[in-house]
Amino acid sequence: MCQTAEVDRDLLDLPVLFLGAARALIDGIDAGVRARGFTEVRPAHGFAFALLSHGGATTVELAHHLDITKQAASQMIEDLVGRGYVERRPHPDDARARLIVLTDKGWACTRAAEEAADEILRPWADALGTERLAALRADLSRLAVPGRLRPIW
Amino acid sequence: MCQTAEVDRDLLDLPVLFLGAARALIDGIDAGVRARGFTEVRPAHGFAFALLSHGGATTVELAHHLDITKQAASQMIEDLVGRGYVERRPHPDDARARLIVLTDKGWACTRAAEEAADEILRPWADALGTERLAALRADLSRLAVPGRLRPIW
DNA sequence: TCCAGTTGGTCAGGCTACTTGACTACATAG
DNA sequence: CTATGTAGTCAAGTAGCCTGACCAACTGGA
Incomplete structure (x- = not known):
């Protein structure tokens, strides 16, 4: 069976679209x-909190x-300790x-982030329809994207 | 008409998925x-080249x-001039x-990036199927994501 | 035609989130 | 007990961005 010879030209703007969506x-x-x-707090702290919210973590794990x-x-931890978000x-x-x-303040911030995420995603769900957004999420999770987070460049 | 009361809990990992896909x-x-x-060259240069490939641009436009x-x-331009990618x-x-x-070297680099993008996207097309990947792209482009590119944080 | 305000670009200096390298304290395998 | 590996910190350097100040050239109105 022969694989796709070439990816559709339209797909070449996927990096821009993904980056735009993520941003x-x-x-x-x-x-x-x-x-x-x-x-x-910076966005990177949010990704840190997401890890710490599952029972905490060590420095190297973070x-x-x-x-x-x-x-x-x-x-980063030193900074967050100083500001009272973690201990x-x-x-x-x-x-x-x-x-x-996470401290209480860290938990409060995490909840605030979830509320904010909900707020941002609602218009997306309205624009695409919930089932299509869910399908999009399912497709994305099938792409076996690496779990490590990092600034883009 | 009442809007969605709350976004599906599963959707909250969309930021991670999008960021992962973009990365x-x-x-x-x-x-x-x-x-x-x-x-x-860094990824940011690629996004610069994408603009410059349409007839060039000024510093402020970039x-x-x-x-x-x-x-x-x-x-950035000074750096790219020094390395021979733009003039x-x-x-x-x-x-x-x-x-x-773009100089000839800049164009060669741009073509290399397109080849590389094609190479990366092919497994995605194989994993999802071309029609599903195209649908994903269509959905993304419907989300009216801002056209400006920037590092994530 | 002149002048005031705007815009394109550069120069200089500073900031911040990262990096590498060196080191201590503790853990683990033989 | 010893050798090697791992968790964390300290110190110093760096890259890519920022703000502020400035000059040259464009633009619109009187």
Whole structure:
């Protein structure tokens, strides 16, 4: 069976469309989070919170999740500790490691982000119809996209 | 008529999926471009080339396209001129402005990026089916995403 | 035709989120 | 007990962006 000889020319703007969609969502959520009073957090912090909301994580786990060095992750954590969004606890299994967990403020910020995401996505659902948006999500998740998050360039 | 009360919980990972898809495409294209011998260019340059490939542009037009300041655009152009990807020409209509155009090397790099994009998208087309991928593209383009490109954060 | 305000571009300096490299403390395998 | 590996921090450097100041050229109105 012969594979597709060439990808349809129209598809070449997919990178732009994906980047635009990602930016629209992330910027919108960021704006919503700021509007809810959390003016010190960047979008990257949101992706960090998403990891930490599942029982906490270590510095290196966060670094891996965000695809940055452990030093950079350590700096981000230091910053977030200073602003009261997370705290360092001794790790139950490893005296070298520390378990980074969300504080109440961190949880509040995470909930604000979810509300904001909901707000941004509603017009998308209205524009496309819920079933098409769900289909889009299903297709995306089938593309086996790597789970690591990182700024684009 | 009552709008959707709440967005489906599953949809909340759309930001991650979009960002992942954008990253997968952009990283893949970047790797393909490097593999073809253009090791000095960043993904942002690709988006610059995409604009310049339509008859050239001025510094401020490029700045607007990339959503950066004109100073940053000027620095990028200076860098690309030094590496031989673009050149500055006097602007036909405005003595203040300069028309930035691709050199032969710039065009070669642009073609390499298109080949790389094709290469990356083919497995996607195979995984989803061409009609489904085309539908996905159509949906995305209906979302009226802003045309300005920029790093994510 | 002149002048005021606008616009295209550069120069200079600064900021910030990252990087690499070196190091300590603790863990784990032999 | 020792050798190697891993979690985290400290220190210094860097790349790509920013703001502010400036000059030259365009534009519109009196």
